[in-house]
Amino acid sequence: MTIQFNEETFRDDYTFKNSDWAIQRFPFPFHEDSYMYSVNMEQHRGGPEGSIYEKRFDVDEHYVAEMRDRAMVLADDPLRCQSLPHMTLAGWDLLELIMVSKSEDYPDLFELHRDGDQWRWVNKPLGIDDTFTFLDETTLPYGPMEYITRQAQGDFCVLDQRDDNLWMDAGTVTTQADWSLDFDIGMNFFEWHAPVPLAHEKGIFVRALKFLLNIQQGSPARRLNWTMTVNPLLDTSPENYHKWGIQKTTITPDNIGQKQHLRVELQTFFRLPRSNALVFPIRCYLCNFDDMMTMPKWGRRLHRVIRDLPEELATYKGFIDNRPMMLDYLAKFDDGLPTSPGIWPDKDSEPPLQA
Amino acid sequence: MSKFEFPQSIRSRPVWGTLEPRAGKHHLMIADAQGAEAILDVATPELMTGAHIIFIAKGTDYGDKLRALNPAQYYEGPSYEAAASRIQRVLQDAKMSTQVYLSGTESLMGQAMRECTNAGIPYTAVQTEHRGSTARRMQCVHCKGITEDVAIDPFVCSHCGLNLFVRDHYSRRLAAYQGVCIDAEDPGNVPPSKGIYE
Amino acid sequence: MSGAEKIDVTVTEIVAVNELVTRFKFERTDGGLLPTFSGGAHTVVEMKDGAITRMNPYSLMSDPMDQSAYTISVRRDDEGRGGSLFMHNNVSVGDKMVISYPVNLFSLDLRAKKQLFIAGGIGITPFLSQIKQMERLGGAWELHYACRNAALGSYVDELLSAHPYEAHVYYDDEKQAIALEELLNGQPVGTHVYVCGPKGMINWVRATTEKLGWPREAVHYEEFLAPQPGKPFEVKLAVSNKVIQVGEDESLLEAMERSGVDAPYLCRGGACGQCETRVIDYSGNFIHRDHWLEDDEHASGEKIMPCVSRFEGKTLVLDR
Numbered sequence: 107m108t109i110q111f112n113e114e115t116f117r118d119d120y121t122f123k124n125s126d127w128a129i130q131r132f133p134f135p136f137h138e139d140s141y142m143y144s145v146n147m148e149q150h151r152g153g154p155e156g157s158i159y160e161k162r163f164d165v166d167e168h169y170v171a172e173m174r175d176r177a178m179v180l181a182d183d184p185l186r187c188q189s190l191p192h193m194t195l196a197g198w199d200l201l202e203l204i205m206v207s208k209s210e211d212y213p214d215l216f217e218l219h220r221d222g223d224q225w226r227w228v229n230k231p232l233g234i235d236d237t238f239t240f241l242d243e244t245t246l247p248y249g250p251m252e253y254i255t256r257q258a259q260g261d262f263c264v265l266d267q268r269d270d271n272l273w274m275d276a277g278t279v280t281t282q283a284d285w286s287l288d289f290d291i292g293m294n295f296f297e298w299h300a301p302v303p304l305a306h307e308k309g310i311f312v313r314a315l316k317f318l319l320n321i322q323q324g325s326p327a328r329r330l331n332w333t334m335t336v337n338p339l340l341d342t343s344p345e346n347y348h349k350w351g352i353q354k355t356t357i358t359p360d361n362i363g364q365k366q367h368l369r370v371e372l373q374t375f376f377r378l379p380r381s382n383a384l385v386f387p388i389r390c391y392l393c394n395f396d397d398m399m400t401m402p403k404w405g406r407r408l409h410r411v412i413r414d415l416p417e418e419l420a421t422y423k424g425f426i427d428n429r430p431m432m433l434d435y436l437a438k439f440d441d442g443l444p445t446s447p448g449i450w451p452d453k454d455s456e457p458p459l460q461a
Numbered sequence: 462m463s464k465f466e467f468p469q470s471i472r473s474r475p476v477w478g479t480l481e482p483r484a485g486k487h488h489l490m491i492a493d494a495q496g497a498e499a500i501l502d503v504a505t506p507e508l509m510t511g512a513h514i515i516f517i518a519k520g521t522d523y524g525d526k527l528r529a530l531n532p533a534q535y536y537e538g539p540s541y542e543a544a545a546s547r548i549q550r551v552l553q554d555a556k557m558s559t560q561v562y563l564s565g566t567e568s569l570m571g572q573a574m575r576e577c578t579n580a581g582i583p584y585t586a587v588q589t590e591h592r593g594s595t596a597r598r599m600q601c602v603h604c605k606g607i608t609e610d611v612a613i614d615p616f617v618c619s620h621c622g623l624n625l626f627v628r629d630h631y632s633r634r635l636a637a638y639q640g641v642c643i644d645a646e647d648p649g650n651v652p653p654s655k656g657i658y659e
Numbered sequence: 660m661s662g663a664e665k666i667d668v669t670v671t672e673i674v675a676v677n678e679l680v681t682r683f684k685f686e687r688t689d690g691g692l693l694p695t696f697s698g699g700a701h702t703v704v705e706m707k708d709g710a711i712t713r714m715n716p717y718s719l720m721s722d723p724m725d726q727s728a729y730t731i732s733v734r735r736d737d738e739g740r741g742g743s744l745f746m747h748n749n750v751s752v753g754d755k756m757v758i759s760y761p762v763n764l765f766s767l768d769l770r771a772k773k774q775l776f777i778a779g780g781i782g783i784t785p786f787l788s789q790i791k792q793m794e795r796l797g798g799a800w801e802l803h804y805a806c807r808n809a810a811l812g813s814y815v816d817e818l819l820s821a822h823p824y825e826a827h828v829y830y831d832d833e834k835q836a837i838a839l840e841e842l843l844n845g846q847p848v849g850t851h852v853y854v855c856g857p858k859g860m861i862n863w864v865r866a867t868t869e870k871l872g873w874p875r876e877a878v879h880y881e882e883f884l885a886p887q888p889g890k891p892f893e894v895k896l897a898v899s900n901k902v903i904q905v906g907e908d909e910s911l912l913e914a915m916e917r918s919g920v921d922a923p924y925l926c927r928g929g930a931c932g933q934c935e936t937r938v939i940d941y942s943g944n945f946i947h948r949d950h951w952l953e954d955d956e957h958a959s960g961e962k963i964m965p966c967v968s969r970f971e972g973k974t975l976v977l978d979r
Contacts, residue, residue: 185605192769195796241796268768269583269876286602292634293473300473301630320925320933323694324664324760344602344641348623351645380723380792382697382766427646485872486844555848558872581772581849586874 108214111170111231122338124397128167132393133158133370134449135330139410143305145314150328150374158372162207163258164389165215170231172259172340179280179341185288187252189264189276196264196276197251198241199378200385204254229257251276260389267382272318274298281340281390283333283369284347284424303418321384323377331371334425338367338392357428362435363396368408395435401451402459405439412436465595468658474629477570477591480562487559488512489551491573493541495593496565497523503562504530513551515544517569541572548573552580564590568598568609571636584633595658600637601625607637613654615643624651662703662924663759666693670754676732680781680813681747685729688755692726696761698789702729703759703927706745711909715742716883716928719761720787724795732813734781740888740908764931765855765881767792772849774800777837777864779856783813785881786855790822801825803842805860808832839867853879883928884948886910889969895976896920897939911965915979922965922979929967936963936977943972
């Protein structure tokens with residue numbers, strides 16, 4: 107299978123669009139009709155064919171456009187990609203992990219040729235063909251983490267493990283749900299999660315950390331997280347909040363179906379071998395309400411989840427002001443019928459919307 | 462009364478302690494203004510034989526009392542910036558058993574703490590005690606500029622002029638709290654400023 | 660499934676290092692490459708000893724970047740239950756074995772301005788891979804290695820000839836001892852100390868660093884315990900609804916596995932905390948041997964680490 111890459115933008119004129127294929131494989135994050143934090147971890151060992159879970163690093167129709175958007179963000183603000191000095195080895199680990207995974211999982215798109223330390227990397231969608239010496243920074247145009255994350259969708263946090271904690275000591279973060287790598291770099295697991303409401307009290311982070319510290323080589327894990335974004339804006343950064351925040355007020359009953367996007371993060375976790383660090387890729391998938399409503403099950407469920415979400419969470423996720431308008435829209439897609447368990451759309455078994 | 466009870470907050474907000482004498486041959490003590498009181502409280506003749514006190518007076522007159530403790534080394538400077546290169550120089554030669562004591566404003570403790578961690582002392586091993594002003598050192602998340610001595614919320618960034626609200630989210634690496642634009646979704650609608658702890 | 664991922668390997672070399680220590684080399688049976696790892700990592704080696712499957716952790720001592728083979732060194736423990744004896748007496752070149760993916764509970768703090776390694780006896784093995792990592796990637800390090808005598812000093816010659824300035828060796832028989840207090844007192848800020856060796860040595864280094872005012876985060880240690888034999892005892896497993904007997908020569912964890920109970924584990928040496936199990940009820944005495952639980956947890960009777968700890972008494976009911 108060869109992917110047809112979209113010509114699209116995630117800013118200004120927002121020409122981002124999901125094909126039918128992309129909508130069907132959208133990672134709808136709610137496995138039941140309500141939502142509360144949980145340590146919803148599972149092994150990351152493939153998944154249904156064509157799903158976003160199938161490959162170690164999912165590549166889709168947005169790949170080329172997302173990489174172009176990342177290059178623009180980094181040109182505007184190089185602080186979005188930082189690595190503390192002791193994290194260079196972890197950067198090489200990450201480069202190897204992504205190159206090996208992508209060349210094995212998408213041999214038509216990526217090639218890796220290794221002869222000892224001499225590596226040749228071919229990235230056909232981005233037109234890259236580079237030869238370099240593994241573990242020699244002078245042979246790459248950027249540091250190893252920056253080099254490879256300019257060629258991989260999603261944000262990447264590289265976490266050092268020490269003192270029974272994880273430390274946000276490196277990362278490339280340009281598609282974030284309103285948090286700043288530049289501010290959070292160097293923090294431990296509890297500190298960078300400090301602003302999240304309710305979850306600390308529920309012991310979520312203590313349990314999650316215990317799980318993550320024990321992720322071993324060869325046994326990656328994954329979970330989904332979500333928030334809401336107006337317009338298909340990848341770079342919802344605190345740095346630029348004074349520029350994009352106003353867009354939240356542009357929602358009207360007429361345009362909400364097109365403008366309001368559910369923003370889902372596929373979070374995966376891999377132990378890195380040489381550095382014993384943990385890499386935490388956060389891959390962002392966007393889908394607007396109109397497209398999501400083509401799946402009757404998702405329409406019913408999204409209405410119930412948003413309606414019943416605790417106020418603190420709606421505030422933290424930044425859509426408390428727009429929630430009434432969202433519910434007016436979503437209510438039309440909820441006929442009260444029961445929904446099947448699990449996140450998949452179940453198109454064959456879920457009945458169409460009953461008028 | 463120079464002691465202040467900070468309200469409970471989120472996990473990234475630093476929690477300051479109370480200085481206690483510790484074992485070790487070398488004791489580096491850095492304080493500003495009323496922070497001197499915490500040094501006076503913890504000082505013992507044994508500690509002072511290996512103590513290096515670095516004091517930023519900020520118009521206070523604790524200097525004579527500190528000098529009277531008879532520390533092995535004493536320095537008094539006009540500002541943290543003026544003392545910074547001295548602090549770095551002292552830490553360069555520090556041993557693993559060197560004990561560090563910081564007291565005074567959050568800005569002083571935060572910046573001196575950063576020098577310690579850069580030198581290789583874990584932040585958990587550095588003792589702290591807050592005294593004096595509760596004003597904060599704030600980073601504007603938008604322009605990255607630091608505004609010192611912020612006592613009100615919201616406040617105006619001294620670099621880019623945006624109206625920022627004061628978060629409790631704190632970065633040890635920047636030695637600063639985070640300031641975020643308060644009127645991004647409703648430009649011009651800025652509530653009147655209050656004291657941060659009002 | 661519990662534990663780390665497994666790898667099928669073939670034993671390709673066995674070398675007697677000295678009277679007590681033997682080195683084993685493993686290569687992938689399918690001819691492929693082994694995963695790279697970080698200095699200080701261990702692998703859990705499975706041994707089919709009759710009806711019992713023993714799984715012991717051993718530090719990887721080979722170059723972490725070398726994917727062609729792993730090596731471990733095993734010290735013969737004549738009083739133990741037989742894991743090391745099995746390796747010494749029953750394993751031959753060409754044997755097929757199963758080992759785990761590398762797991763690191765003793766990794767280097769890469770921020771350190773200097774790494775100070777303190778080894779006692781067979782505790783030298785994790786440092787051998789860490790030293791190779793430091794040499795490859797750069798950075799200051801120093802080794803202080805205490806052995807009983809020259810004949811039992813594993814890898815002393817190699818270390819001294821390759822690293823004459825960094826490696827320092829002390830022989831107990833010649834009344835040589837590490838001048839620990841002086842050594843620690845001189846260390847510049849940013850130094851991390853790592854100790855691996857007998858329990859007494861670990862306690863000595865930890866106590867001395869504490870006395871000298873070293874930060875806890877700068878002191879790292881690892882000691883794998885081999886499970887010790889003991890009197891047989893009976894355990895009720897509440898979740899699985901089973902009553903099992905723990906034999907003299909098997910650990911509680913091994914007895915659970917033999918009974919088909921999938922109990923979590925990682926290091927099997929009392930260090931990692933994975934197998935921590937809640938005690939529901941008991942009447943008798945625990946023989947706690949792990950490094951994981953705190954003293955007050957040991958005294959509480961509420962938790963046990965089944966990989967190394969045992970029980971003597973009438974009843975023991977576990978939440979497993």
